[in-house]
Amino acid sequence: MLKIDDLATGYGYAEVLHGLSLELNEGEIVAVVGANGAGKSTLLKTISGLLPVRRGTMTFKGESLVGRRPEDIVRLGIAHIPEGRRVFPYSTIDENLSVGAYTRDDRAAIEADRDAAYRRFPVLRERRDRLASTLSGGEQQMLAVSRGLMSRPKLILMDEPSLGLSPIMVDRVFDLVRELNAEGKSILLVEQNATRALAIAHRAYVMVTGEIALAGTGPELLGNAEVQRSYLGG
C-alpha cells in the first residue's frame, strides 16, 4: 500500500533521513520505534508532504507521493495525526471536526461521520461548542484522531499518540489504534513507547539516526536482545 524506497530529506542544510526504505501493506499496523532525534517524525512529515523529498521514491497504492502538496496527499487517503495533537485551540470541537473534512464536499456524509465521532467519544459531544483548548490532553488526543478520521483516510499516520498522557489514557490510545485497525484502517505508528507499540504492531522498524537499523514482526523485535537493551530499557 505504502512503499518507500531510499528516501532522503531534511531541514535546511541538515539531512535527517539518509536513504530510508519501508513498506506497509493494506490492513497492517506498522510501528516505527527509535530514540529521540532518529527522524521518526521527519519520516511522517515527508510522507504527508510537509517536507520535500530530496531523493528516493514514495508511492501510495501505486501513485507517487513525491512532489505532491499536503492537501493532495490528504485527498489520496492519508491522514497525519501530528505529534502533540495540534488541535486548533481557538476553534470549537465541532469546528475542529469539520475542518478535518475540508477536502470533502458530501455534506450529509460529513454530518454522519461527525456523529460517529461523537458516538465513539461521547465526552466530545458533551463539549462540542467549547474551545478545543479547554480539553484535557487525553481528550485533545481523541479530538485529533477523530479530526484525522474525518477525511476518511485509508492510511493513518500517528505521531507519538501516547506522548504526555496519563497511564489510563495511554491504554485507551493503544486500544483505539487496534480498534481503528479492526475497522479496516492501515496504520503507521511512530512511538517512543516501544514496548507498547511493538506489542500491537504486525510489523515494525527500528530507526537509528535517519536509517532503518532493524525490521521484523512486532513479537520478533520485542524478543530481540539488541532491541531490548537499546530501546526497551531491558
Next chain:
Amino acid sequence: MADFLFFLQQITNGLALGAVYALLAIGFSMIYGILRMMNFAHGDLYAFATIFIAALLIDEISVILAIPLGIVVGTVVGIVIERVCYRPLRFVDRTIAIVSSLGAAFILRNGSEYFWGVHALRFPLLLGQQQVPIAGVNFPVTAFYVIAAALASLALFGLFMRRSKIGSGILFVAQDIPTSSLMGIPINRTIVLVYAIGGALSVVGGVLYGSIYGVVFPAMGFPGTIKAFVAAVVGGIGNLGGALIAGLLLGVIETVVVVYGAQFFGMPTGYRDAAAFILLVVFLLFKPTGLMGTRVSMTEVGAIASMGYSAVAKKTVRLLGLVAVPRAALAPAAVAVAVLLPLVLTDQYYLRIISIVFMYSIAVLGMNLVLGYCGQFHFGQAGFMAIGAYTTALLLLHTETNFVVALLISGGLALVAGLLIGIPALRVRSDYLGLVTFAFGEIVRLIIVNSEFTRGPMGLPGIPLPELFGVKIVTPVDFYYYALVLLVLAYAMCAQVTRSYIGRAWRAIYEDETAAEAMGINTGRYKILAFGLACFLGGIAGAYWATQLRIVTPTMFELDLSVMVIIMLVLGGMGNLPGSIIGAAIMIGATELLRPIADVRSAFIGLVMILVPIFRPQGLFVDLGPTLARGWARIRGSRPTGADGGGR
C-alpha cells in the same frame, strides 16, 4: 443642550472616519495575524486604488464601472504584493520582509504620483451631503450612509468567511499553518485570498474616505497604514472584531481631539495623526494584549511555521555577516585611506557627498545596533535625527554654545526622547516599538511643522559655522574631516560595544528573546540600551547634518528618511558594521546617479528593496569582509585557514 448635540455630531463624524479605518484595519490585522507580517504597503495600496478610481471618475467613467474596477485593482495589487514581496520571504527574517513591504509601498506611492500627479484629485461626494438640522445642529446624514456601507461590506466579508470553504480556512491557517495543511487546506491559496480580501476591503474604505472628504491624494497612504496598524494592535492582533471596534474608536478619538483641541487649546489641526499615536501609547501602557485580548496566538504560528528553516537561515545570515578576522587590519587601513582621500580627490562636490555618506553611516550604525544586533524594530530614526538637527540649530542660532557641546546635547536629547518612548514600548514586544517609533518620527515632524520656535515649514536657515579653539570649520574639506572624526568615533563605539558582553546579549535576544531571558539576561535593559544608543547616534548624525547644510527644514525629516536608513542597513547587511557604511554609500550614490530619472526614482529604490531581500537577504556586500581578508592575506603571502576552500 446645543453643546451636547454638537458633541453627538462630532461622534457621528468620527464614527464615519472610523468606519474607513476599520475597513483598513481588518485587512491589515488579518495579514498580520496569519503571517506576523506587517504590511506597510497596505495604506499605499488603498491610496493607489482610490486615486485610480478618482482618475476614472474624472474621465467621466460611470461610478458603476469605476468602483468595481478600482476594487479589482486593489485585489490584484494585493495578490501581486503577496506573491512577489512576501511569499519568497515567508520563512526569512521578519525585518527583511518589512523592508520588502516598504519597497512595495514606495512603488505604489511613486506609481500614483507618476500617473496621476502629487496633488489631490477631486472625488465626487457619492453619498451626498444631506444634513438634517436638529435643534440648530446639522446632523450629517452622509456619515450614517458611510457607516452603513462599511458595516455592510464587513458583513459580506464575514458571511464569506463563514460560508465559503476557502474563507473558513483562513481561521485555521491563522492558528496553525502546518496542521491546517494536514487538514487539506491549500495554504498558499488561502494566504493569497487574505491579501486579496485585505486589498478589496481597503479600497472600499478608500471610496468611503473620498466620499466623505471629496479629495484623495497620494500622501494619504502612509497615515492609512499607521491607522490600520494602530487599530489592529489596539483591537488585538488577528482579532477582526477587535479591529473593527478599535477602528471606529480611533476615528472618534481623532475627530474629538482635533475639534475640541482646536476649540479649547488652539491646537493646530495638523496634530490629527498624533491622536492615533497617543491612543496607542496609552494602550501599550495599560493593556498590551489589546482591547479584546488576542484571540489567536500568533507567536506560536510564526514560530512553528518557521521552525528549522528560519533557524538555519538566521544562523547563516549571522555567520556571513560577522567579519571578525580582518577587522584588526582593515580598520586602520580604511581610516588611513579616508584621511588621505582629500589630497587626491579635490572636487568639492564629491567631498560634500562623501560627508553626507558619513553622516548617514552614523545614523545607520545606530540602527544596526538596535535592529541588526538586537532585532528590535526601530523605524523612526528620522525623528531622532530631527531632534538632533533642530537642537543644534537652535543652540547655535540663539546661544553662544560651542558646537561640540551642542552636538553632545543634541545626542543626549535624542537619547532622552528615545528612552521616553522606548521604555513603555519595549516592555512589550518588538512590533510595538516598530509602530511607536514609526509614528514618533511623524509626530516630531508634525511638531516642527506646526511650532513657532522651529519657524514651521520655513525651517531655520543661517546656522553659524562651527568653531573649535578659534578654528572655523568652513570648507568642504573641513567638513569632510569633521564628519570623518564623528564616524570613526561612532564606529569605534559600536565595534567596542558589539564585541563586548553587551553585543553577545543583543545577539542572544535577537535569536530568541525568551531563551535569552532564561539565561539570566535582563533583556529589557539591553533592549533599552540598544535603542538608546541608536537614538543617540541618530541625534549626532542630525546635529552634524544641520551644521553642514547650515539650514534645517521639516522636509529633511520626512518618513522617507527613516526608510532610507533602514534600506541602507539591509543593503549593507544586518549585524555587519562595515556594511552600514557601504550601504549608506550605495544608497547616496544611487540617489545621485538617479537624478536624471527623478520622477521614477523612488519606484526604482522600491524595486531594489524588494529584490535585495529575495536574492540576498544577508545584505548585498556581506561577503566583502572575508573577500578583502583573503586579498589582504594574499598580499602578505599567507593564507587564512579554510576560508577559501583549501587552495591548489
